[in-house]
Amino acid sequence: MTTFPHLSFLLFVFLVISCAGGSLGPGELCGNDLLDEGEQCDDGNQSPLDGCNETCQVESGWVCTGEPSICNQTCGNGTLDVGEQCDDGGESASCDSNCTLVLCGDGTLNTTAG
Ligand SMILES: [Ca+2]
Ligand SMILES: [Ca+2]
Ligand SMILES: [Ca+2]
Secondary structure: OOHHHHHHHHHHHHHHHHHHOOOOOHHHHOOOOOOOOOOOOOOOOOOOOOOEOOOOOEOOOEEEEOOOOEEEEOOOOOOOOOOOOOOOOOOOOOEOOOOOEOOOOOOOOOOOOO
16 A cells, blocks of 8 residues: 555645645745735835835834835824824924934934034
């Protein structure tokens, strides 16, 4: 009886292939440019640090809109968002470009404030 283990191996391979070729799992839906269930964003990739991470969740400090999602950092958009002390759409006399209030000695050089 040497054929039995061989057949079960073939059956195993068939099951794996048919499963992979069936309906897309959550992993495959992220990166298809469409907002699917459970996704906060989909920028067409599964790369993090661009606003929409590898599991299609919006990253901290970013806002994403549309399909495929266009992600922009919330700092610098001119409106005060969560985690920002100020936002003047960039560097101003009272706000650093990283959306923290201008403080002398905070390690952030602000050429506008001098
Ligand atoms: Ca998707
Ligand atoms: Ca991404
Ligand atoms: Ca902002």
